[in-house]
Amino acid sequence: MAKYLYKLGMWAAKGSKKVLLGALIILIALGAIGLTLGPSFSNELTIPNTPADKAAKLISKEFSQPGLQAAKIQVVFKAPNGETLESEKWQKVIADSIGAMSKAPDVAAATTPMQLKNLNMTKQIGYGEVTFKVSALDVTSETKEAINHQLDVARKAGLTTEARGDVVLTEGGEFPVEVIGIVAAFVILAITFASFLAAGLPILSALVGLGVGMLGIVIASSFIEVQSVSLSLAAMLGLAVGIDYALFIITRFKQQLSEGYSVQESVAIANGTAGSAVLFAGVTVVIGLLGLSVAGIPFLTMMGIASALCVITTVLVSIIVLPALLGWMGHKLSPSKGKKSAGRARAVSKKQSTSKWGTFVTKRPLLVAFVSIALLATIAVPFFHINLGLPSDGTTKSTDTTERRAFDLLTEGYGEGFNASLIIGAQVANPTEATAGAIAGIQKEISGLADVQTITQPFPGPSGKLYIMTVIPKSGPDDTKTKDLVKTIRELSSRTESENGVELLVTGTTAMNIDIANKLNDALPVFAALIVVLAYVILVLVFRSILIPLKAVLGFLLSLGATLGFVVFVVQDGHLINFFGFPASSPILAFLPVILIGILFGLAMDYEIFLVSKMREVYAHTGDPRKAILDGIRDSGKVVTAAGLIMISVFIGFMLAPDAIIKSMGLALAFGVLFDAFIVRMTLVPAVMSLMGKSAWYMPKWLDRILPNIDIEGESIMHEMEKKKSA
Structure with missing residues (x-):
């Protein structure tokens, strides 16, 4: 793969103007198609064939009428x-x-x-x-x-x-929050590269990839159902990974320039080495996103596909369009013409051979590992009382909106349960003269349940086989007591069926939201297990080790637990909600944990690959595990730090969005990257690897022989380049 990417980079660098013109034509063509068709996004977050959905269809059919x-x-x-x-x-x-x-x-x-x-x-x-x-x-x-x-x-x-x-009356006037993340990313890149031009190229590359991906989603929305939240998630993720991937390639490009290679050779080498890692990292993110389809939930599948599309386009732009940009203006990024003296170069090399942070961690690995694990475990504690749900106007809308103020007025006038009304369908298998009395008895029994405020009189449908009643709970739509009430009524159905031949069906917006949350909750362990196994297999292939991937997966689980714990602490428990701008405390968005697992898995593997692949390269040449750790942190730590800060900046920008759904996703992803990149990858990983020593790189010989060799560091390319130099 590295050799093909090397050739692709050389081709793009040599024909830079043609490649850039082609990219511009594609972008304009997609824009024209998108403007012609126009966006057609859905705001519905539904799951077909849940108990509430089946009940709603049955009631709608029985009581069908215009309007x-x-x-x-x-x-x-x-x-x-x-x-x-x-x-x-x-x-x-x-x-x-x-x-x-x-x-x-x-x-x-x-x-x-x-x-x-x-x-x-x-x-x-x-x-x-x-x-x-x-x-x-x-x-x-x-x-x-x-x-x-x-x-x-x-x-x-x-x-x-x-x-x-159903109709949103408050709209428009929102500040494009993406701009905040882009500005912050530019500042970080300018500091990293000490060049405004070099800082602008990753952003330009990311915007091109994001533009192609977003226009593709807009066009697709005219033919298939795409939720509006999918666009926001795709934009958030596509922008972040697009900038990060370009950062990795440009960093390697500048490194090759400093070693005396020409612009075109530097582009090709950067594409074959860093580009290989980018391609592999992008694949892991895409796998995580497409894995969302495992849950079998249509809107979640579409969110994964939309986000994966943006990641794919940003990866393609990073390995095709970015090399063309570097081939066109890379000479402006060249090091200064004045060369350092050999003595000074050796002094600098000696100075750079150590990393202060790496030295600190490797000298006291047990203490650092203990503190890191204890910190993440403590932050994760609130996760154990997580309450999943779907948004209501009372928790996601700002008090500046008429929807939220209307919600509050209805609560004031009719109680919290008014906004959580449940529709009960009583389906009779064989109606008899005693049916009406049986239904009345069931209505009376439901009215006596602990959380029921009022219940309407049963109303029969035209067929006489279905009666409907409306229950107003005492608790609100996001309260766990309302969930318990729905469960109690459904459990009551088994007895009414055996005694009276009457099946009780529960539907309504609140019941549908509860069913969706339950469905997502059931899918979470399966999806998490799939991701963990997949991550382990991928990393075994990459690092030729059985212990390093295990450490990486356990680190991912720690950062995931800490992230969910922190989100529960803020969003559900209500701590710091004013600081982060949430309108009120609320249940955790039901699909947030699944999305977080899919995305954080991809990002965590990105950082693991970029950091540990350098360690593997050094260990393969020296056999010294401590030197491998120090060199890996020295050479890759700066780039991983910048990449993590860029990710966090982009996600913080989305935290400033007025929509509480987007805000909660931004919060989760920002702190997920913070915990994973800086506590797990930059701290816990080198500490644990120091404790493991050479055993970290253990790989059974029989397994090493049968596994394919994935050259993500581009070692084969560098060997060929060294041969050419020596010749």
Whole structure:
């Protein structure tokens, strides 16, 4: 592979202008197609064939009627203190506001709180409903503006007025958070390379790769269902790895220049050596992302595919377009023309032969290993009470949005459980004269459950085989008590089936979210086990050792546990939420652990490969394990440190996004890289390897013979180049 990448790098460097022109044409063509088709993303996070999904389809079929599946919003009104919505003055304001909303282009019907007879007990709060002719995604900006205008009209009249539902009314005006990460990455690269030009090339390369990948996702969204959160995750990951991969290749390019190779030869060698590691690292990230499909959850699979597409495009740009950029302007990155004296060069070489951090770690490996493990284990403790769930407006929306304020008003007026309503379907196998009485008895039994606030009277469907009831819990949609209530009602079904032939089905948004969280929770151990085994096998092939991969995998599990523990500490337990800008404490996003495993696995293996591959190279030549560690930290530590800081900067930029889902992913990935790159790879890895000594590189001879040799360091290329020099 290294030889092919060497040839590819030489070809790109020699034909740099043609390669760059071709890349520009591809980017423009994809942009034109993307603009023509336009984005068509979904905000739905659903899983087909869960108990709640099956129940919803059954109920929808039984009670099918025009408009049942149409998008709706609730318009919530609150009268001033000491007044009620029943006064003639406020009824007129509400009627005028709702009436005007009904005339908006996409609105099918609008009803007032008085028409729905749903004022709360104090008569101070009530909500009307607006039903649309089209799906939520198809509601036009004109309609949204008309509704928002009427909300403002009612507010000016003196009513507190907000709205929430299927249609998002608060949108636009968001700062492009990617810019923050790019600026921070540029500063880090400028310090690393001591050159603004060298700092700009990795960012340019990453933006080209990201642009191709993102446009591909936008085009795909017109033909298949792609969730909007997939785009954000793909952008976050594609930008970070794109900059990092370019950093590795440019660092090797500058190293070859300093050794006297020509620009084109330096490009080719960098592509064959660092490019091999980049390609291999990219493959591990892609494997981790595509592994998300193991969970069998469509939206999670699509998130993995979208992110993998961006990683693939950034890798391709790194090994094709970046070499062309270096071939075109690499001469401007050359070392200064004045050569150092031989004595000075030897002095510098001697000075650089040691690493202060490496020396510190290798002199006291047991203490360093103990402190590192204890620190990560302590941070991981909160993980053991993790509560997985899906977002609700009460925990993910900012109080600046009308959706969050409407959520809070409904909670104030009707209790926390109003936003967690459950739809109960009672399916009768063989209806008889005693069926109605049996259903009434079941309704009474459910009403007596601990967490039930109210339950409506059973309503029969046309067939007489299905009755529906609505349960309002006492607890909110994110409360574990609500999960327990859903479980209790479903367990009750086994008894009602045997006694009355009545099966109880539970659905509604809250029940669907609970089922999705449960499904993801079940998939987590399987996915984690798959990733761990895969990581071990890959690293055995790379490092020709059975103990170093074991150490790498255990380190990955430590950093993963610490990351999830820290996220629980902040997001779920509510510590430092104001500092990180979260609107409120909430359950951990149900699909976050799976995504984190997939992505952090790839990134952890990246850093392991770039750091330990240099150690392996030195050990193979010297047989001295301590020198291998010191040289590896000296030569690769600076690059891994810069790469880790760049990753963290990009992810911190996404932490500043107003969307709590994107914010939580940014938080998890930023601290995941922090723990893995700096505590595990740069600290724990050299400490443990120092303790293991030569045994770290043990490999049974019979196994070494049968395993393929993966030359990710490009040793074969360097041997050929040395032969050419000596000849």
